[in-house]
Amino acid sequence: MASRDEQLTALVDRLDDEQRAAVTAEPGPVAILAGAGTGKTRTVTHRIAWRVVRGDLLGQHVTAVTFTARAAGEMRDRLRQLGVTGVNARTFHSAALRQLRYFGAKRFGGAIPDLMDSTVKFVSIAAARAGVDTNRPKNLDLAAEIEWAASSLIGPDRYVAAVESMGRDSPMKPIEVAKVYAAYEEAKERAHVMDFSDVIAHTADLIENDAAVADRIRGQYRFFVVDEYQDVTPLQQRLLDAWLGERDDITVVGDASQTVYSFTGATSDYLLDFTRRWPEARLIRLERDYRSTPEIVGLANKVISKASGKEAAARLELVGQRESGPEVTGDAYSDEAEEADMVARQCARLVREGTPPGEIAVLYRTNAQSQMYEECMAEYGIPTVVKGAGRFFARPEIRQAMVALRSALNTDVASLPLLEAVEQALEATGWRRGSVPSGGAQREQYEAIMALVRLAEQFSEGDLSTFCQELNRRASEQHAPQVDGVTLASLHAAKGLEWDTVFLVGLADGTLPTTFARSDAAKEEERRLLYVGVTRARLRLHLSFALLRQGGVRERRLCRFLRDADVSGFPRSVTPKNEGSESKVARKRPITVVCSGCEKPLTAARDRKLGHCEDCPSTMDEELHERLTQWRLETARRSGKPAFTIFTDVTLTAIAERSPASNEELSEIYGIGKYKLDRFAEAVLFLVNGGSVAEAVELPDDS
Known part of the structure; x- marks a missing residue:
């Protein structure tokens, strides 16, 4: 076994100078300003391991706080690889809830309040009791606003004055929000329930007001590490202060340029003021970017170099460490439908050329943009993973797979080598390695189960029983394995993740920055x-x-933060048409599609695909449409895929209206690409020419 000195040397041997300084800093306040891709998690885990190996403390004495269960799980995994166990690596809410459940019974005179199952439901009840007229969208907005207020340590009695002094846009009249907020607090107390903000508030209150509890917790946890410190809320800082007491052994890690959660009450103030609070604190900057190519790093620096405000004072200048790669490219499409279709085509090409789908992401500003990309990816047979669309371990096929694995523990399968045991157990669900569906929902289900198999491939210790225990641990912590599908995610959901290839879409003023960003x-x-x-x-x-919003008629402009970025495919500068020479984007006109009946311009995706507006009569061959519909249904049944992944309803209508006579004419129908032509052109043209459904479904395709 290696000596302690040898272990310490190994911990810092492959770190750069700045990372090494952060890892080996003496106990006490340390602030690590870590830019994107600079090895933040590596540095933090090695710092914890350094302190434990050196003998400062045990793993059980460390609390490492992250903002997602996935990040906490990754931190625990890395610490285990470094030989450190027992570290309390959790989210703020998870750590607080654990302490509240252990110490809180006395505080509440019995059982602690239950976690409510729906904040919106209680807000709806509170609004009715307060005499405030709402609907579901308003209740959602009210729930978010109440969460912001609670996270900002603003109670119902201070709400009106607070939002007025801050100039904050309230979802309703401030006085009405305050009434609902007060009624919401009363409703929770009557029902003996709590929300996530209450979990933190109750735990902080318990430590602040019960010396015995404070002594127990502070005696257990002596060294604190806080990740993503730029996104801490005042409520979370209150809990952190309660944990610390009068001590100062704390390491915080953050990047002010990645402060993007102010709508939840998060603030970079605590990161920016860290050295003022602790003048003796060690401040270390990590700026060597090991993630991205110099081309991508260069664009990132250009975007953030024009930043203003308090966060700009702590801006980091990233220095790319990788070899040069492809230039960053841009494109302006005629409308959002064309943009989604072209991005999906490029994803399909990358997958055909060997890029794993899991190494591709399409990122957008709002979740509402997801649906169009989901549909286009399905049209090209590309599996997708939508971040925020549901938890991995709650998927029906994953629940079924875990039941199958647990059931196999009582059979001879359990005695097989782990990977063989896992694959054989999963065959009970109908899954077979290599039997990959061609796309759609079945492909997504296959890839989800395949993620468990890949996890088994990486799991070097133990047998099937141990592996099932590992899955149970991951399920309880929502530490999901990587699913091999193209990721569709909002920019907020993408934070903390990375991919080989990223498509940033919808980069038009009004979408990014959103029109709601007024200040x-x-x-x-x-x-x-x-x-x-x-x-x-x-x-x-x-x-x-996209130059045109879906269904819109007004031309849009490139995102203002990119206009001087000199991205290939974008203009060097974008000037409004009445302010000088016409720009490249202005010259790239939307493809004009006019109605075949009244000749009015068509802007809606449905109308553009059909070639006419809703007011003009359809020329659809009803009998052909019926045969196409029956063929699609039978083809979907045989392939085990949803019918819309074969062709959408609008596409079937367009085919029945135009009766294309060749592959070329079929490809002119909006949204039909090479993938669809290769697979279904022969059958579709056969039907157009009067062929029967029974014969059409027997025609071969390339699936």
């Missing part, structure tokens, strides 16, 4: 959000926007 501070947060998106890419980055 200078809000616009600067939108800039930081773009910066987060750019820095998610390792090798390839493609930017795009």
